[in-house]
Amino acid sequence: MARPRTATLTRDKVVDAAIELIGAHGLEAFSLPKLASTLGVRAPSLYHYFTDKDDLLASVARVVATPTVDPDAPTGDWMDVLVGQAVALRSRIVAHPHCAPLLVRFMPRDDMFGEYEQTCQFLSAAGVPAHLHVSIVDGLTALTIGAAFLRENAADYADSGPGPSPDAASHPALRDALDAVEGQSADELFAGFLRCYLAGVLLGA
Incomplete structure (x- = not known):
């Protein structure tokens, strides 16, 4: 009976099931055998999609940290755009509190270079000096993740x-x-809060 379900299993479905399982029982209770059981497969089947548990958890972190709105072509006032993206990211992390520690452990920094590049290009086009870009990007990232961990x-x-x-x-x-x-x-x-920070960055320019 498990064969048809295995055939429809995908990497995305495994990650989604892992997020749901972690959300229901917590990160410490999570294991590949438990995940496999919820998917109706045996644990070795998961290694077809992930090399090990850490590989899977890193993918969970990446999905949780992915904005729900595609930022491929940001338009509008640069502060409005970045604040909107940060608010959306915080909300997404808060919605998955048990997965939040994974963002610290598996923050996919190299995978985010493309997004950072896009943000720097967006800031340049908006007339924001290049020497402020690191303070803006790193500062918003730190403030957003910190605020998500505090949750309140x-x-x-x-x-x-x-x-x-x-x-x-x-x-x-x-x-x-x-x-x-x-x-x-x-x-x-x-x-x-974010606007106060960004105003301070501009003031210190």
């Missing part, structure tokens, strides 16, 4: 958020600060 921000601690809210009597300044951003979503707050 001020929106969670506002009265309308899912997290605990500080008492005004004990934390009056913090309460005032949270009230000032009440109603903004996590994505909106993160986008504002």
Whole structure:
């Protein structure tokens, strides 16, 4: 009975199943035999698509880090474009919290050279000086992944958020600060944070 399912197995399907399994049970509980069982195959069948477990996990990291919107031809204000891409990446990582550690371990830096090249060309065309490109690209990458690992921000601690809210009597300044951003979503707050960083990069130019 497993033969027809094996015939339709693809590398992408294996990765998708791995993401689902890690999301359901956590990274520490993940194993190739468990993955093979969910796919209706034996573990050795997976080696037709991946050399080992690390090869598979690196592919999982690459898929999680891949933006849902194709950035092949970014257009518009450069800050709007990069902030939008960063917000989308953070949301994607937050949607797969158990896979997030894989981005640190298997960050496909060499595979991302093409994307970095495209971003630098986009910035050049927008008139952003070349000496700022590294600060922009590396800074946004670090801030986005860091924010995704933290997962929470001020929106969670506002009265309308899912997290605990500080008492005004004990934390009056913090309460005032949270009230000032009440109603903004996590994505909106993160986008504002990124714009502050980019404005600082430009200011230091």
